[in-house]
Amino acid sequence: MSESTAKATASGGGPKISKVSEAVIRIAGNSQDGIQAIGGFLARLAGRSEQEVMTFMTIPSTISGGPSIFQVRIGSGEVLSSGDEADVLLAFYQHSYENHIGFLKDSGVVLYDSSHVTPNEDWQKKYRHVGVGISELTVEAIGGTAKDKGKNIFALGLVARMFDLDVSKLERLIDERFRGKVSTVAETALTAFRAGYGYMQTSLAEHYQFTPPQKRGKEQVVMNGNEALAYGLLAAGVRFGAGYPITPWSDLMEILRNELPKYGGTFVQAEDELAAVSMALGASYAGRVAVTGSSGPGLSLKGEAIGWGVMAEMPLVVVDVQRGGPSTGMPTNIEQSDLNIACFGGHGDSPRVVLAPASVEDCFYTAIEAVNLARRYSVPVIILTDQAISTRIEAFSMPDLKTVVQDITPDLSTRADHKPYDLKAADGVTRHAAPGTRIESGVYPVVTGLEHDELGHPTSSPKLHLAMTAKRRRKLQALARTLPKPELFGAPEGNVLLVGWGSTKGSLHEAVEVARAAGDSVSCLHIRNVSPLPEGLEQIFDGFNHIFVVEVNDEGLYGYGQLAGLLRARYCDGRIQGINKTDGLTWRVRDVLARVKEKLASPKNS
Amino acid sequence: MSTPLAEVERKPLTKKELAAEHPTWCPGCGDFSVLALYFKLMEKRRIWHEKVTTVAGIGCSSRFPYFVQAHGAHFIHGRALPFATGLSLSRPDLHVFVFGGDGDAFSIGGNHFNHCARKNVKLTYLVMDNQVYGLTKKQTSPTSPIGFKSKTDTWGAQDEPVNPMRQALTAGATFVARTTHTNPKHLLEVMEQAMDHDGFSFIECLSECTEFFEGAFDSSNPRKGGEFLEMPQGHDVTDEMAAYRIAGVPFPGHFGVFYKVQKTTKNAKEAEINRRLREKVKGLEDWQILQQNFDRMK
Ligand SMILES: Cc1ncc(C[n+]2csc(CCOP(=O)(O)OP(=O)(O)O)c2C)c(N)n1
Ligand code: SF4
Ligand SMILES: [Mg+2]
Numbered sequence: 001m002s003e004s005t006a007k008a009t010a011s012g013g014g015p016k017i018s019k020v021s022e023a024v025i026r027i028a029g030n031s032q033d034g035i036q037a038i039g040g041f042l043a044r045l046a047g048r049s050e051q052e053v054m055t056f057m058t059i060p061s062t063i064s065g066g067p068s069i070f071q072v073r074i075g076s077g078e079v080l081s082s083g084d085e086a087d088v089l090l091a092f093y094q095h096s097y098e099n100h101i102g103f104l105k106d107s108g109v110v111l112y113d114s115s116h117v118t119p120n121e122d123w124q125k126k127y128r129h130v131g132v133g134i135s136e137l138t139v140e141a142i143g144g145t146a147k148d149k150g151k152n153i154f155a156l157g158l159v160a161r162m163f164d165l166d167v168s169k170l171e172r173l174i175d176e177r178f179r180g181k182v183s184t185v186a187e188t189a190l191t192a193f194r195a196g197y198g199y200m201q202t203s204l205a206e207h208y209q210f211t212p213p214q215k216r217g218k219e220q221v222v223m224n225g226n227e228a229l230a231y232g233l234l235a236a237g238v239r240f241g242a243g244y245p246i247t248p249w250s251d252l253m254e255i256l257r258n259e260l261p262k263y264g265g266t267f268v269q270a271e272d273e274l275a276a277v278s279m280a281l282g283a284s285y286a287g288r289v290a291v292t293g294s295s296g297p298g299l300s301l302k303g304e305a306i307g308w309g310v311m312a313e314m315p316l317v318v319v320d321v322q323r324g325g326p327s328t329g330m331p332t333n334i335e336q337s338d339l340n341i342a343c344f345g346g347h348g349d350s351p352r353v354v355l356a357p358a359s360v361e362d363c364f365y366t367a368i369e370a371v372n373l374a375r376r377y378s379v380p381v382i383i384l385t386d387q388a389i390s391t392r393i394e395a396f397s398m399p400d401l402k403t404v405v406q407d408i409t410p411d412l413s414t415r416a417d418h419k420p421y422d423l424k425a426a427d428g429v430t431r432h433a434a435p436g437t438r439i440e441s442g443v444y445p446v447v448t449g450l451e452h453d454e455l456g457h458p459t460s461s462p463k464l465h466l467a468m469t470a471k472r473r474r475k476l477q478a479l480a481r482t483l484p485k486p487e488l489f490g491a492p493e494g495n496v497l498l499v500g501w502g503s504t505k506g507s508l509h510e511a512v513e514v515a516r517a518a519g520d521s522v523s524c525l526h527i528r529n530v531s532p533l534p535e536g537l538e539q540i541f542d543g544f545n546h547i548f549v550v551e552v553n554d555e556g557l558y559g560y561g562q563l564a565g566l567l568r569a570r571y572c573d574g575r576i577q578g579i580n581k582t583d584g585l586t587w588r589v590r591d592v593l594a595r596v597k598e599k600l601a602s603p604k605n606s
Numbered sequence: 607m608s609t610p611l612a613e614v615e616r617k618p619l620t621k622k623e624l625a626a627e628h629p630t631w632c633p634g635c636g637d638f639s640v641l642a643l644y645f646k647l648m649e650k651r652r653i654w655h656e657k658v659t660t661v662a663g664i665g666c667s668s669r670f671p672y673f674v675q676a677h678g679a680h681f682i683h684g685r686a687l688p689f690a691t692g693l694s695l696s697r698p699d700l701h702v703f704v705f706g707g708d709g710d711a712f713s714i715g716g717n718h719f720n721h722c723a724r725k726n727v728k729l730t731y732l733v734m735d736n737q738v739y740g741l742t743k744k745q746t747s748p749t750s751p752i753g754f755k756s757k758t759d760t761w762g763a764q765d766e767p768v769n770p771m772r773q774a775l776t777a778g779a780t781f782v783a784r785t786t787h788t789n790p791k792h793l794l795e796v797m798e799q800a801m802d803h804d805g806f807s808f809i810e811c812l813s814e815c816t817e818f819f820e821g822a823f824d825s826s827n828p829r830k831g832g833e834f835l836e837m838p839q840g841h842d843v844t845d846e847m848a849a850y851r852i853a854g855v856p857f858p859g860h861f862g863v864f865y866k867v868q869k870t871t872k873n874a875k876e877a878e879i880n881r882r883l884r885e886k887v888k889g890l891e892d893w894q895i896l897q898q899n900f901d902r903m904k
Contacts, residue, residue, distance in 0.1 A: 048904060176902075221903045234896055240696050242688075261883040262895050266695050266876045271721040275688035278681065278718075282661075282692025285679055290692065308682050398900060405893035435659040435677035435693070435700055442623055444655055446671050448680040457627055457672055 016206045017164070022075030023208065024083035025159065028100045029092030031060050031068035034152035038090075039070035040393065041156055041173055046074040047222030047395030048169055050213045054506065055224075055393040056082035056586065059247070059332040067095055072393075076213040080506035080513075082392070084588040088162070090155055091117055092134070101127065111158060113151075130204060132158060134196075141195035142188050150192040157196020164209045167197065219398040225363045225389035225503075229319060230255040232367025233291055235401065237408035238317065239265030240283035240290040242276040247331050248387045249295045249321045256291070273301035277318070281305060284314050285447060287410025287434030289374045293319030296329060299341055299382075306380050307346040308449040310472060312456075313421070313430035315374035315381075317367075322386040324584055333584030334388040336502055337553040339562035342382045343531045349469055351476045353381040354531035358505035361396035362528070363389065368404065375408065377475050378430040384530065386552075388586045389503035410434050417441035419454045423467055429475050480532035485540070490516060490523030493543035496596060498524040499576075500550045501563050504587050508550060511592040522596065527563065538571050547576045548599060550592055555580040577605075618652045621645045626675040636787035636813030636823075637667050637734050640705070643794045644674065647801065650794075658701045661690040663715060665707035666741045667734035667813065684714030687722040687731065694729045695873055701801065702729040709739050712748040712768045723777035723806050725872040730800045730807045734787075735770060736815035737822055744818040751857065754819070770810040771853035771864055775846060781807035782849065782865040787814065788827045789834055792861060799863060805871045812858075826858035837862035 025042065027035045039055055046053035052075045060066035073083040085105045091097040091112040097119070101110060104127055112119065114131035123129075138151040153174065160170055174193055178186035223231075230252050233241070241260065243253040257267040270276035276292045283290035294302065299320045309316045322338045324330025342354045353373050357366035363385060370381040417440065418433045425431075433445060446456040451465045459465070490512045500508040505526045515522035525540055527533070541547055549564035560568065560578030568576045579595045581587075599605060624645045631637050648658065655676040662668035664683035671678030681689045686704050694702045711719055711733045722731070738756065739745040746756040746763045749770065753762040774782045781803040785796045793811060800807035812823045824830035837860050841848060849865040887895045 044903075219904060221900050223903050227903075231896060231899065235893075240692060242692065259899070261876070261880045262887050263892055264880055264884065266880070268691070268695065270688065271717055274685055275691075275718055275721065278685040278688035279692035279695075281681070282679075282689035282694075283696045284692075285689070286693045286696035288696065290696075304682055305685065312679075398904070401893040401897050401900065405891075405896060407892070433677075436656055436697065437677075438654070438656040442655065442675065444626070444676050444678070446678040446680055448672075449682055450680065 015204055018206060018208050019211050020208045021077055021211045022073065022079065023088065023163065023210075024071065024073045024086045025088045025090065026069060026071045026086035026100055026103055027090045027155075028067070028069045028096035030065050032065040033092055035068065035070045035092070037177075038152050038156045038159070039072045041170065041177075042072045042074065042159070043393040043395070044173055044222045045165060045170055046072075047220040048173075049166060050215055050220060051076055051210065051395070052079035052213075053222070053393065053395050054079045054082045056388070057391050059387075059391065067099070069100065074210070076211045080510040081589060082586070084590050088159070090159065092151075093117065109162075111155075111162070132199065132203070134158075137195065137199060138192055142192050150188060153189050153192040154196040157193040157198070158200045160193070161197045161200035162204060162207060164207055216397070220395040221398050222393060222395045223360065224391055224393045225357070225360045225385055226252040226321070226391070227255060228360045228363035229357070229367050229383065229385060229390075230259065232364040233317065233371065234259055234263060235364070235399075235405045236368040236371035237288070237406050238291050238371060239263060239288055240267070240280065240286075241265075242268040242270045242279035242283075242290070242292050243294065244270050244273045244276050244298060246295045246298050248323060248390045249293050249298070249319065252293060252319065252321065252390070273298040274305065277302040277305040277316075281309055281314055281316055284309075284316050285432070285434065287412065287436070288408055289315040289317060289371055291317040291319065293321070295321045295323045295331075296325045296338060297327065299338060299345070303341070303345050306352065306382075307348065307350045309380040310346060310350040310352055311449045311451070312447040313378040313472065314432070314447060315378055317370045317374055318380060318382045320382060320384050321390045322384060324582070330584055332387065334386055334503075334552055334586050335582060335584070336384075336386055336504075336551050337562065337582070338384060339501070339530060339553070339566070342384050343566065349473070351473055352531065353377070353379055353476065353479070354384060355381065356384040356502035356528050356530050357389065358502065358526055358528055359396075360389065360392060360394035364396075364399065366528070368406070371408070373479065376429070377479055378432070379476065384502060386503050392503075412436045414438040414440060417443060418445060420445045420447065420456055421452060421454045421468065421471070423454055423471060427475075428471055428478065476532045480535055483529050483532070483534035485534055485536045486525055486527055486529075488523055488525055488540055491521070492523070492540070494521035494523055495544065496520070496522045496546045496548060496600070497541065497544035498522060498548050498550050498592070498596070499527065499563070499567070500524065501527045501530055504550065504552065507587045507589055507592065511589045514589055515593055515596075530563070530566075533566070533570060537567070538573070541571065541573060541575070545575070546600065546605060547573065548579045548596060549576060550579045550587060552582065552587065553580055554582050616654065618649050619655065620649055623655075624648060624675050626673050629673045630669060631666060632817045634814075634816040635666070636736065636815070637670070639787035639790060639793065640732065640734055640811055640813060641670065641673055643790055643797060644703070646794055647797050651798070651801070653701060657699070658703065659693060661686050661693065661702065661704045663706045663710040664741070665710045665739075666815070667705060667707040667736075668710055670705040684710050685718060686710065687715060687718040690729050691722060691725075691727045691872075694727050695876060698728075698873060698877075704729055704731045706731075706733055707740065708733060708735045708737060708747045708749040708770075712770065712773065716748070719773070720777040723774060723779035723808065726778070726780050726805045726869055728805055728871045728873045730797075730803075730809070732797070732800070732809045732811055733770065734813035735810050736813050736819055737767075738815050738819040740815045740818060769853055772850060774808045774810075775850050775853065775865055779808045779865070780805040780867050780869050781863070783808070783863045784810045784859070784861050786812040786823060786826055786834070786861060788823065788829070789861070792834075796863065799866075803866065805869060823858065826861070832858065835860045837864070843867075
């Protein structure tokens with residue numbers, strides 16, 4: 001908790017009230033206890049209060065649930081990461097208490113269910129312990145009919161009182177969430193909430209209050225990365241999708257399946273990923289760019305068809321919500337190890353576009369950008385997200401949907417003639433005439449995965465293969481020239497430049513802030529256009545002594561990760577080194593900084 | 607869709623306008639007949655270039671789209687059906703015809719065949735069954751008869767072949783027919799019926815590979831001393847069990863429509879889901895529908 005002013009209230013014998021600008025709350029329990037719901041309510045409330053918020057959760061890998069956490073960081077100022085350490089630990093069980101107390105700040109608060117947790121004496125000296133018989137009191141408040149149900153909402157009441165949260169807004173959120181079901185469900189939830197809130201009123205010596213956020217006067221929406229990406233695709237005009245279930249992509253495809261029909265679209269659950277990508281390509285060929293997606297193993301299966309998309313120059317959007325690999329790997333882990341397969345996972349020379357959104361908000365806009373790049377350059381575009389960003393909840397400014405939502409209905413009007421693979425096209429880019437288009441010359445195109453002439457007919461001419469290969473490459477080189485130079489965070493010159501991509505942006509920015517506050521010369525560059533890379537990176541690199549590429553993947557055979565490998569290949573710059581890990585978690589700020597120190601101390605770098 | 611007057615006045619397309627590049631097939635290859643009758647079908651049924659789409663996978667037979675002067679897609683080995691599914695579901699205004707070989711259909715694409723059939727996607731799938739891998743030069747195919755000497759079974763094919771009719775019936779195809787390239791009249795008739803079927807229509811057309819399996823179908827060709835057996839008298843095309851039994855008649859077996867029933871197509875089911883969901887957002891523009899979701903996430 002960053003405390004700005006910690007002053008006791010003068011008024012009588014009430015609890016002491018401390019002002020805080022931000023707080024990290026870690027909720028630890030079993031997933032079936034609804035701990036995600038508590039976190040979700042807190043995040044949504046923060047969004048409605050114009051605060052910044054970021055969450056972090058772990059998914060148990062078995063259906064029956066199991067230990068799981070949900071961490072919320074709420075701030076009145078900028079929130080860049082979900083936080084290295086917690087101010088408050090809400091522990092439902094002994095295992096939650098023991099496994100997570102290490103994440104608590106010194107003198108942090110443990111709020112534990114005294115029905116299940118026996119506190120440890122040593123820890124009691126180090127942290128403030130508040131035991132509440134959460135399980136018993138919940139039963140007392142709402143009756144014992146549904147064992148363990150409702151204790152999450154009771155606990156939410158405790159936290160609400162502790163942080164003096166806006167009760168009426170929270171009650172409205174609870175009501176919205178449970179309304180619609182049987183009317184008593186919402187009633188019961190509210191009763192549990194009030195019981196928790198009332199209990200805390202009298203049993204905590206210190207309460208906290210968030211300093212008022214800087215009002216931006218813009219409404220906020222609160223959602224996770226999978227939701228933002230799905231809605232971005234809808235906004236972009238995608239009306240067909242196909243996929244096969246796999247964690248963590250499934251949530252995204254379920255949203256598309258349920259939402260697309262409202263827009264006159266369709267989503268097909270295919271028999272496998274090979275079929276899914278093929279269906280999407282067929283729909284793209286029908287005239288409107290379509291989407292498919294998966295996680296790790298599924299992307300491997302889609303490889304051949306994506307290559308067809310490159311060769312036939314067919315627009316397509318492929319989402320890969322990365323997880324731990326290889327093979328079935330670590331399905332619920334965070335990893336950024338699909339960069340290579342996304343960029344290079346095709347046989348032959350098959351350049352494609354790869355984008356990696358940096359935040360939940362960015363997922364929404366990246367989806368739209370992906371659709372537009374796919375159409376503009378007639379090429380498959382892969383969006384690389386990961387388990388972290390797909391389940392992370394963030395608040396962001398309500399997009400102006402009226403202007404953002406686009407209509408990409410295909411133009412099927414008659415044309416005089418048509419050459420899809422025209423080598424003399426002004427911008428060098430293929431434009432397809434979708435089936436249904438009448439071509440007056442009577443000469444019709446074939447789209448194909450064989451090397452072809454300008455009409456799509458197969459050729460064995462080396463000259464044509466050369467020309468067509470160059471055509472497919474050049475259009476992406478042209479795209480690279482249009483990309484903005486990535487923004488540098490921190491000073492443009494200094495000792496260390498951290499380079500990251502995708503979901504780690506917030507942590508790296510925070511690392512820069514912490515380092516600079518400590519007087520260290522560290523800046524950060526974040527890359528979201530992974531392929532093609534934007535131009536001019538070498539000029540940025542020139543301002544630094546060390547370039548450390550921080551990724552959640554392995555250091556590989558040669559000591560650096562996947563983006564680092566790409567940058568080294570492109571820039572032949574030996575200063576580019578890797579900071580890598582594969583522990584299934586996102587980067588913590590202090591771990592990044594510790595690894596930077598280590599790196600700088602190594603003889604190679606001194 | 608209403609047909610503009612100009613279209614009504616268009617003259618039916620003939621082979622001249624429909625033939626694209628000259629087929630690269632070997633002289634005598636059965637696939638020539640299928641192509642010729644595809645042109646006939648378009649002429650007879652007054653289908654315009656732009657109203658039909660020819661889709662194929664990979665194989666000799668799958669080169670079909672290049673030879674047709676109409677929109678076409680030459681996709682990857684075994685996956686023509688899912689590609690065509692995406693097309694068919696997106697574009698109810700088109701006739702979607704899919705062509706391919708026995709390897710494409712029953713080996714690498716076997717699973718897609720089953721699922722496309724059970725989903726009853728509206729399209730016509732014609733498999734040119736030559737009981738061999740033609741393009742890759744004489745390896746065993748999933749329909750090769752036991753004992754067929756290929757380069758991968760030099761001592762004769764070992765495994766029980768796929769029975770395309772039975773495969774289609776058990777997968778849930780709603781139109782299942784069998785024909786051969788040596789009987790053009792029959793081939794055209796079957797194609798026409800398949801095209802008119804509202805659902806997944808499947809045709810197995812025996813199509814001789816003169817290069818690698820010469821004479822394979824002589825026993826069904828009267829001109830070669832064989833016998834062309836129509837469906838048994840009085841066969842009820844809605845009787846699935848009867849169709850299954852007839853499909854078990856030893857090679858060369860019967861030719862004709864084995865099975866034909868009307869079931870709601872995937873296309874119609876999805877359209878119905880659309881109708882129901884769109885009812886709830888009646889009068890709203892796309893951005894307003896999305897706004898509803900975003901308002902719930904405030
Ligand atoms: C993924 C993949 N595997 C293998 C091949 C090689 N291949 C091309 S066609 C074919 C088999 C063709 O047999 P069939 O489908 O019966 O068609 P036919 O040539 O007999 O008409 C094979 C194995 C390929 N193109 N792609
Ligand atoms: S190899 Fe066989 S199937 Fe292929 S074109 Fe020649 S005859 Fe036809
Ligand atoms: Mg064959």
